[in-house]
Amino acid sequence: MASKDPKMSTQGTAGNRKHVTLMIPHKLEIIAGLESGKSQKEVMASYKSGISTIHDKQKWKEKL
Numbered sequence: 001m002a003s004k005d006p007k008m009s010t011q012g013t014a015g016n017r018k019h020v021t022l023m024i025p026h027k028l029e030i031i032a033g034l035e036s037g038k039s040q041k042e043v044m045a046s047y048k049s050g051i052s053t054i055h056d057k058q059k060w061k062e063k064l
Contacts, residue, residue, distance in 0.1 A: 020049050022057075024064065030054060031061045 022030070026047065033043045040054045047054075057064075 018048075020047070020053075022047065022049065022053075027057050027064055030057045031064065034058050 030043055030047060033046075034040065034054070034057075040051055040058075044051050044054050
């Protein structure tokens, strides 16, 4: 019997997210939420984006 391919498993720990393109007003809302005291995980969950995306928006807020 062949072994199961781990890529085909539906029980992965990371899960799959769809690609989300954020518009500039949403990016500004993310920055405002972070500055008001929300955690990165809270903002990440509300916009369904990854933690690195949220961190990048915080890092580059002067350019927005």
